[in-house]
Amino acid sequence: MSMNAIPWADALAALAAPPAAPPATDVQALLRRWHPDHQAGASVPLRVGASAGQACPPPLAALLHANTLIDDTDVAGCATVDTGLLVIGGGGAGCVAALTAAAAGVKVVLATKLGLGDSNTVMAEGGIQAAIGAEDSLQAHFDDTIKAGQRAGDPALVRALVTEGPAAIRWLIEQGMSFDREEQGGGAIRLRRKRAGGTSVPRILSTRDVTGLEMMRVLREAVLLHPNITVWNRSPVVELLSDGAGRCRGAVIYSLYLHRFVLVRAGAVVLATGGAGRLHLNDFPTSNHLGATADGLVLAYRLGARLREGDSFQYHPTGVGWPASLRGQLISEAARSLGAQMRNGHGERFIEELSARDVVAAAILREIGEGRGVERDGCLGVLLDTPGLERAKPGVLAGSLVSLLHLAHKSGTDPAREPMLVCPTLHYQNGGIVVQPDGSTDVPGLFCAGEVSGGIHGRNRLMGNALLELVVFGRRAGLAAASCDAARLGRANLDHVQDWRRALAAAGLPLEVRAPMLFPEVANFSMAADRALGRAPVLAAG
Amino acid sequence: MIEVEIDGRTATVPEGTTIILAAAEAGIALTANVGCMGQGVCGACRALVRREGSREVETALACETKVEQGMRVSFLDRYTLPQQQAYGTADLADGWTIYERMLAAFPNATHCRHCSGCDRACPKGIEVQKGVELAAQGELGAAAAVFELCVMCNLCSAACPESIAPNHLGLFARRAVAASGQRPTDLIRRLHEIEAGSMAVDTTPR
Amino acid sequence: MSAMTTTTNDVTSRVLTAPDSLVGASLAGWLAAGGGTGLRRALDDRAGIIGLIERAGLRGLGGAGFPTHRKWAAVAAEPGPEKVVICNGNEDEPGTFKDRVLLGRTPHQVIEGALIAALAVGARRVVMYVNPHLTEAIEAVGEAVRQWRAHALLAALETALGGPVLLELRPSSGRYIGGEETAVVASVEGGFPFPRRKPPYPAQSGVHGLPTLINNAETLANVPHILRHGAAWFRALGRGEAAGTKLFSLSGDVQRPGLYELPMGATLAELIFDCGGGMLMGREFKAVFTGGPSNTLLSRDDLDVALDFESVRARGSRLGTGAMIVVSEGTSIPRKVTEFVEFFAEGSCGQCPPCKTGTYQLATLLRRIDTGHATRADLEQVRQLCGLLPGSGRCGLIDGAITVVASSLERFGAEYERMLIGG
Structure with a gap:
């Protein structure tokens, strides 16, 4: 980034003049020059595994190239639990998959690294897409999604996504999720819709700007109350189990309560472990929760599942730029969707605010890089003109942007009087594990749902398609996994680990690097230290 | 720099640091009571906070509270309800029976003794007690509105001496109102169109 | 506690539980055993009562040990005529069963003590506040109150106080917290026994804002004996x-x-x-x-x-x-402490989140230690809570819970340490 920037006070002064429309932009050139995915050194080819040769950011490649955390001796004699279905991940996708399988009568164990619901889903603000408007269509939703993804998405997956969008909304309402509504007279209601960046019609349904919170608390409660689901909190997965013939047969869980491994044998496994924001690719801050460390990607890949668009990440345009203590936290796209403009240090609009996220993020990085950014207390960014929005739509901040208001409050500012400094933040893994429309992967018995899977969003995700994806594909994966035969669980072992190590050695990769990461460095977690607690004898009192 | 004590350990951190990041700085393993790391929506980082020179001890979310010199902080585990209310999603569908179902699932809902402990415990400033009262009276819509920004941290459930489980009661109200009452005409028509086959998707590139 | 009503120690040192005091609900029996003498002496020298109590060195026996005469003097100094005397018989602490014996087997000496207190401070309402879980006590006090109401001694008291005296039995809520002074006031007012911050103290503003004297049943039971036998006699007992x-x-x-x-x-x-x-x-x-x-x-x-x-x-x-x-040795101190902290967590009234949630957190950590699932970090958090929580409640419940935890850590810390994983 260039060190030149316009001081905060000057930028505020420049804001007074009404801006001209943003200039036309060569989108492809903008992305190539400024998007972090395309910078020199942003990716390296994978050297081992089912997608060897594919491009991948170095920190993620290091995890995908890593040795296992455990081997046979670690799990010898450890407790074994049998279940119909093992769901790994306690965010939205995991909960939906668990609820769907449980409704089909399957006994489910849901293991999650943090607590149930402590996930990226609960942090989602903007909303969920579903083509329900009279002027909208499934086709329009399909076209918008494919186009925003730079035509890299899998049409079969996207068709499933958009086609089941309305049914997903109905299912959510049946679970008890509430959406913003418009009265139609006579007691009838329609759902209120907002427009997402990069889309042709308003299609975002939301609960103010706390949509993920509303969704997650409903799903979490439904899971907790379901008699067929057992939830294991603080139970990260450390390795998948196979039957020696390539079929996934369960997983090894590490219990942070017991400080011990637990073997779970299951008819099928649904991986819903989310993304990788905590890898802080290209040194960006992240909007992600503490647990987003690519664990699921690593384990599925190791067992033979392919990866796609593993080099494509979403940098949300409007992360908090100032104050430093809140850097990386998200200001919802809902702000721009409701009409907020962005300005550079000269007071100029520099991009159509409701362009696709990759385009807007690249444009912000361009403004900063070319010296038109704004500097406040050493933090760089551009301005989100919240005062202008409030002037144009009085009451909109308090009425529709409660999260934004709360965030501004924490930074000690009044967004109705002072613009917010924004800067892109690492937000979402566009690619992921290759899946079929039923959520199945290359590995029999292993399903993926949510951010861990790839192919829906191509190389750039639309606002609102992440929440939709986790519901549609959570249901699909849960249903398909529920039909796997759990009657004969059979062999479940770590034989694939030996093959993996041989492959690493053949590729000249070091065996000392271990993954999954489980917790980022900031969490001060040491598996070795924690396991030592589990081995120590406990003396009786007296 | 500011010195704080968290779960018995001392951290020295710059002014403006949140408690959760100060805990990381103090070397505490962040494997429980942690989640969104700052947005204040997952409700995992409950803590008791005592400021220097004060007798008051507050409940707060550690990711949203900044450290102060001499502050003492103790994280609170997620409170486990003594008995989980039992109801299923199917119980939410029929508006005529919802009130009954609520009273059956939350038999203590009408036992509020108005101690206001829930209001004081709520780190989000929700008028919990009012919400409980509205739900108990059957005003589920009004109760639902009260709990709109609840993050389910369970602090009010821990604080409630009558084991009402206020946040879960509030969530019941929210779920019941949505599941039994929200019938959007636009969604219904679109579902019909899809069912009738008039909403095909052409996947050929164009 | 099957033997709780058996007092087997040397009769010579017994006053409240002396055989001739254990007359049950019969007022006649009590008077025959010398009861009523104290109240008569008090009526003869009303102005000298508080001084006598002071010279006797009577102190609050409900736990605080506060000099009784000072409480009485504070209420007496308030302008009358409407004041209240409450006999606190809420007794609900684990391991405490003295008031149930006093009120169940010898209620008259307690009531007579309360009437003397009413005379001393100028109160015409006397409330016997008794835990309904003490069924024997509730029945005995109810019957005793009925007999007093019909007796000439009460009429003499009314004459001395210049108006009717309302002597009544008020069952408490039966909750532990209901024994705290300000909670007693709230309960007698008809509400839930929520403690409130002091000051104001009940002596200045108690039941419905009236000056209110609250004494433990055992404290009041001593009063007729002091009036009857004198201060020197009482001092010599100790x-x-x-x-x-x-x-x-x-x-x-x-x-x-x-x-x-x-x-x-x-x-x-x-x-x-x-x-x-x-x-x-x-x-x-x-x-x-x-x-x-x-x-x-x-x-x-x-x-x-x-x-x-x-x-x-x-x-x-x-x-x-x-x-x-x-x-005894072999009994786990952490386990006993855990049980007590769980009792306090249940008993916490809910008004003060640090008390309710803090005691729950302590109980969770202690239970984890007791069952061998705790790490050193858990014990560190227990120690920290012992420093963080005191003083954070309106009443002393949280402080009491902390005291038992902190003192057990101080004296039996090694036992906790041994139970930690990797201890």
Whole structure:
């Protein structure tokens, strides 16, 4: 980034003049020059595994190239639990998959690294897409999604996504999720819709700007109350189990309560472990929760599942730029969707605010890089003109942007009087594990749902398609996994680990690097230290 | 720099640091009571906070509270309800029976003794007690509105001496109102169109 | 506690539980045993009552040990005529069972004490506030009150006070917290027993804002005896500087648990070994949870302590209600403490989140330690909570809970350490 920037006070002064429309932009050139995915050194080819040769950011490649955390001796004699279905991940996708399988009568164990619901889903603000408007269509939703993804998405997956969008909304309402509504007279209601960046019609349904919170608390409660689901909190997965013939047969869980491994044998496994924001690719801050460390990607890949668009990440345009203590936290796209403009240090609009996220993020990085950014207390960014929005739509901040208001409050500012400094933040893994429309992967018995899977969003995700994806594909994966035969669980072992190590050695990769990461460095977690607690004898009192 | 004590350990951190990041700085393993790391929506980082020179001890979310010199902080585990209310999603569908179902699932809902402990415990400033009262009276819509920004941290459930489980009661109200009452005409028509086959998707590139 | 009503110690040192005091609900029996003399003397010299109580050195026997005459003087100094006297018989602390015996088996001396207090402070409403879980006590007090209402002595009191005296039984909520002074006030007012912050103290603003005197049942029971036999007699009952006698609720791993009345200042060893018959067969003395059980533990080094307010305080603990829960070697201190903290967590009224959630968190951590699932970090958090929580409640519940935890850590820290994973 260039060190030149316009001081905060000057930028505020420049804001007074009404801006001209943003200039036309060569989108492809903008992305190539400024998007972090395309910078020199942003990716390296994978050297081992089912997608060897594919491009991948170095920190993620290091995890995908890593040795296992455990081997046979670690799990010898450890407790074994049998279940119909093992769901790994306690965010939205995991909960939906668990609820769907449980409704089909399957006994489910849901293991999650943090607590149930402590996930990226609960942090989602903007909303969920579903083509329900009279002027909208499934086709329009399909076209918008494919186009925003730079035509890299899998049409079969996207068709499933958009086609089941309305049914997903109905299912959510049946679970008890509430959406913003418009009265139609006579007691009838329609759902209120907002427009997402990069889309042709308003299609975002939301609960103010706390949509993920509303969704997650409903799903979490439904899971907790379901008699067929057992939830294991603080139970990260450390390795998948196979039957020696390539079929996934369960997983090894590490219990942070017991400080011990637990073997779970299951008819099928649904991986819903989310993304990788905590890898802080290209040194960006992240909007992600503490647990987003690519664990699921690593384990599925190791067992033979392919990866796609593993080099494509979403940098949300409007992360908090100032104050430093809140850097990386998200200001919802809902702000721009409701009409907020962005300005550079000269007071100029520099991009159509409701362009696709990759385009807007690249444009912000361009403004900063070319010296038109704004500097406040050493933090760089551009301005989100919240005062202008409030002037144009009085009451909109308090009425529709409660999260934004709360965030501004924490930074000690009044967004109705002072613009917010924004800067892109690492937000979402566009690619992921290759899946079929039923959520199945290359590995029999292993399903993926949510951010861990790839192919829906191509190389750039639309606002609102992440929440939709986790519901549609959570249901699909849960249903398909529920039909796997759990009657004969059979062999479940770590034989694939030996093959993996041989492959690493053949590729000249070091065996000392271990993954999954489980917790980022900031969490001060040491598996070795924690396991030592589990081995120590406990003396009786007296 | 500011010195704080968290779960018995001392951290020295710059002014403006949140408690959760100060805990990381103090070397505490962040494997429980942690989640969104700052947005204040997952409700995992409950803590008791005592400021220097004060007798008051507050409940707060550690990711949203900044450290102060001499502050003492103790994280609170997620409170486990003594008995989980039992109801299923199917119980939410029929508006005529919802009130009954609520009273059956939350038999203590009408036992509020108005101690206001829930209001004081709520780190989000929700008028919990009012919400409980509205739900108990059957005003589920009004109760639902009260709990709109609840993050389910369970602090009010821990604080409630009558084991009402206020946040879960509030969530019941929210779920019941949505599941039994929200019938959007636009969604219904679109579902019909899809069912009738008039909403095909052409996947050929164009 | 089956033997709780058996008082087996030497009759000579017994006053409140002397055989001729144990007359049950019969007022005639009480009067025949010399009852009523105290009240008559009080009526003869109303102005001298508080001075007499002061000279006797009577102190609050519900746990605080606050000089009784000062409470009385404070209420007496308030402008009349509407004042209230409350006999606190809410007794709900684990291991305490003295008031149930007093109120169940000898209610008249308590009521007479309350009437004398009413005369001293100028109150025409006297409330017998009794825990309904003490069924024997509730029945006996109800009957005793009926008999007093019809008796000429009450009429004499009304004459002295210049108007009708309302003597009534008010069952409490039966909750532990209902014994706290301000909670007593709230309960007598008809509400839930929520404690409130002090000041104002009930002496200035109690029931419905009226000056209110609240004394424990045992405190009041001593009053007629002091009026009857004099201050010097009362002082001589105690050992050394201590005055009067004290009821001890002895329970736990002793041969003969029960209620014992000993001279104030008798030693812990006397109580446990002479009265209680020593430890159960094959058990070694380990510690005593005193009082509520919200006080500092006494350990082996404290067996010689004189059981009076000052001497126990000098060992860093408090006499409390006189409950002595004796535990032997082999009994897990962390387990007992966990049980007590769970009791406090349940009993916490809910008004103050740090009290309710703090006691729950403590109980969770202690339970984890007790079951062998805790790490050093958990113990560190227990220690930190012991420093963070005191003073954060409106009443003393949280402070009492912390005291028992902190003192057990101080005296039996090694036992906690041993139970940690990797201990």
